[in-house]
Each structure stands twice: as structure tokens, then as C-alpha cells.
Amino acid sequence: xxxxxxxxxVTQTCETLLSKCEIPIIDLAHMGTERCxxxxxxxxxxxxxLRALSEKGxxxxxxxxxxxxxxxxxxxxxxxxxxLPDETRxxxxxxxxxxHGYVKPGMEKFSDEVEFRHAFNLTGYxxxxxxxxxxxxxxxxxxxxxxxxQLASMLLTALSVGLEQSHDFxxxxxxxxxxxxxxxxxxxxxxxxxxxxxxxxxxxxxxxDYGTFTLLAQDCEGGLEIQTPHGERWAxxxxxxxAILVNTxxxxxxxxxxxxxxxxxxxxxxxxxxxGRHSIAFFVHPDDNVPIEPLETKITAASQxxxxxxxxxxxxxxxxxxxxxxxxxxxxxxx
Numbered sequence: 001x002x003x004x005x006x007x008x009x010v011t012q013t014c015e016t017l018l019s020k021c022e023i024p025i026i027d028l029a030h031m032g033t034e035r036c037x038x039x040x041x042x043x044x045x046x047x048x049x050l051r052a053l054s055e056k057g058x059x060x061x062x063x064x065x066x067x068x069x070x071x072x073x074x075x076x077x078x079x080x081x082x083x084l085p086d087e088t089r090x091x092x093x094x095x096x097x098x099x100h101g102y103v104k105p106g107m108e109k110f111s112d113e114v115e116f117r118h119a120f121n122l123t124g125y126x127x128x129x130x131x132x133x134x135x136x137x138x139x140x141x142x143x144x145x146x147x148x149x150q151l152a153s154m155l156l157t158a159l160s161v162g163l164e165q166s167h168d169f170x171x172x173x174x175x176x177x178x179x180x181x182x183x184x185x186x187x188x189x190x191x192x193x194x195x196x197x198x199x200x201x202x203x204x205x206x207x208x209d210y211g212t213f214t215l216l217a218q219d220c221e222g223g224l225e226i227q228t229p230h231g232e233r234w235a236x237x238x239x240x241x242x243a244i245l246v247n248t249x250x251x252x253x254x255x256x257x258x259x260x261x262x263x264x265x266x267x268x269x270x271x272x273x274x275x276g277r278h279s280i281a282f283f284v285h286p287d288d289n290v291p292i293e294p295l296e297t298k299i300t301a302a303s304q305x306x307x308x309x310x311x312x313x314x315x316x317x318x319x320x321x322x323x324x325x326x327x328x329x330x331x332x333x334x335x
Contacts, residue, residue, distance in 0.1 A: 014271070016238030017226070023237065024052035024059040032151040033065035042158050042167075049155065049246075050162035050260075053213075054299055057263035058226065058247040060240050061215075066147045068242055071217050073140040075278040078188040080134045082118050092120075092130055097326055099185055100127050111205025111266075116194075122186040124178045145186045148215055148282040149177050152184075155213070155246065156284070163256070163297045173286045174212070183285040183322065184211070191221075191277040194269065203269060203277065208262035209249040211285035211321075216245040221277035227264040234266070251286060251321060257294040288322035 017023045026048045031037035052059035081089065081102075094101035103119040122129070122141050131138045153171055160169040176182035191203045203223060218224065224237045226247075237245070247263040267277070286292070319327075 018238030046162035204267035218279035286321035
């Protein structure tokens with residue numbers, strides 16, 4: 001598997017949102033993985049996070065508390081797994097409706113193009129993992145999962161404060177992350193390199209994430225693009241070493257009556273003969289039985305005008321978090 005040690009970087013060949021200073025950067029002041037972060041820091045993060053997600057749909061988090069060495073250990077574990085024979089990897093494949101396990105290239109589809117990537121989903125501690133074939137796989141991914149869970153908990157608290165709810169409002173609805181009754185997933189991703197562009201082949205088609213929000217760590221290969229507000233254009237994000245990206249998901253959009261709408265994004269092929277690309281995504285989902293209804297709150301827009309976000313009066317079916325996710329999975333794995 002390839003590492004970021006040679007060949008030109010994609011981010012050097014095109015202008016990015018990061019190079020144009022168009023992505024909010026939020027300093028978590030090393031509080032991201034602390035169990036009892038200071039209230040003052042949480043309040044500052046809440047204000048910046050809400051503004052970033054309402055205006056841009058994403059932000060880059062720095063000083064989040066998760067060391068880069070843990071990311072690289074997970075990348076190496078997945079690399080080793082992907083080098084195993086097909087029949088060995090097949091023993092760990094994801095079996096619907098359970099989202100845990102290996103997802104081989106072609107199993108899921110977000111666009112009309114062929115999507116070329118390997119993924120391994122972790123949905124809980126002590127789940128089946130290829131520890132016998134890849135020594136250290138379990139310790140690498142489970143330790144990282146605990147760090148991502150703690151960072152997500154801090155952000156859920158900050159979002160609750162920003163939305164003028166009790167500090168544990170969202171956290172109580174995500175109480176069982178990596179446990180029974182919750183579909184939050186840590187996903188290791190590897191996109192193999194190509195020696196030349198292939199017509200109709202992409203790394204990941206355009207889509208919105210299904211849950212509350214997503215935390216994304218990625219290496220320097222690049223290729224992540226987002227659709228700018230109002231669907232005007234696609235823009236390359238760029239790479240900030242050590243940062244973790246947070247972006248909105250569909251359920252956060254539903255909760256806020258689309259005042260924090262889900263961010264549409266994709267991963268494109270590099271312009272030059274690229275390396276393999278590694279990333280780690282933590283999809284944060286509410287507990288399965290949580291009904292998703294719009295909040296009665298106000299969100300301050302960039303103009304500083306308050307936009308009401310009220311409960312809808314008309315009758316409509318209310319989905320639980322689990323029902324919404326399974327509907328999306330049926331679409332993704334329809335083939």
C-alpha cells in the first residue's frame with residue numbers, strides 16, 4: 001500500500017477552499033478527548049461550530065486530542081487486511097442489515113459511476129475483527145474508536161449549547177455509541193492507486209451522510225470535494241495536516257429544520273497518477289429508537305438575523321434514527 005512519501009500531491013495542482021481560507025478552522029484547545037471539558041471552552045466551540053455548520057456545512061478541528069500516530073496505525077492495519085487473499089477478506093464481509101464488517105469494492109454505490117474503494121466498518125467494541133490475520137488490528141481500531149467517541153461527545157455537547165438546549169440534550173440521544181441500539185460507525189477507508197484515469201470510475205460518488213454529523217481524518221492524497229451552498233459548484237477541500245473535518249449529516253438537517261443542512265460531498269480521482277488514499281470516518285448516529293423531529297430553536301445566520309426553526313404543524317410520519325438509516329442503506333446497497 002502506498003504512503004505519502006513521493007509523487008505530487010493533488011492539493012498542489014488545484015486551488016482549494018483551504019488555500020482560499022474559505023473553511024472555518026476551530027481550535028478545540030486540547031479539550032476534544034477530555035471527559036469533563038471546561039464550560040468556557042465548550043461555549044466558545046459551540047458558537048464557532050454552529051456558525052461554521054450553518055454557513056459552510058463543515059469545519060476543520062485542530063488540537064482535537066487524537067494523535068496522528070493512532071491514525072497511521074489504523075491505516076497500516078487496513079493496508080495489511082486489504083493485502084489478504086479474497087477468500088480470507090470475504091469471511092469478514094458486512095452482512096445486511098448489520099453494518100459491521102468489510103465492504104469490498106463495488107458493494108455500495110452512491111452514483112452511476114463505478115466506485116473503487118475498500119472499507120472496514122466497526123460498529124461496536126468486541127465485534128468480530130481480523131485479529132488472527134492482522135495482529136494488532138483490534139487494538140488499533142478500538143482505541144481509535146474510543147477517542148473518536150469522546151471527541152463526538154464533546155461536539156454533541158457544544159451543539160446542544162449552541163442550539164440553546166440543555167448541555168446533555170443531544171448527548172442523551174447518542175448515549176449508546178458503539179453499543180447495542182446505536183448505529184454509529186467508525187469506518188476505515190482505502191482507495192487504491194491507479195496508473196491512469198479510467199472512464200466511468202471514481203473513488204466515491206456524490207452523497208450526503210446519513211447521521212447527525214461525521215468526523216473525518218484523511219491523509220495528504222486529497223480528492224475530497226464539497227458542493228457549495230445552493231449547489232452552485234463543486235470545490236476541492238484541501239488538506240490541513242493533523243486536522244479532523246466535521247460535516248453535517250441528514251439527521252442534523254432534519255433536527256434543525258434544514259438550518260444545518262447535510263453537506264453533499266464526493267471523492268474524485270487525482271489529476272495525476274495518484275497514490276492510494278487513506279481516510280477514517282466516524283459516522284455519528286443517534287440511538288435507534290430516537291424520533292427525529294424538528295427542534296423549536298433559533299439559529300443566528302451570518303447577517304445576525306435570527307431564523308426561527310420551529311416544530312412543523314402539519315402531520316407527517318416521524319422516522320426513528322434506525323428507520324432512516326436502514327432506508328438509506330437499502331438505497332446504497334440496492335445492487
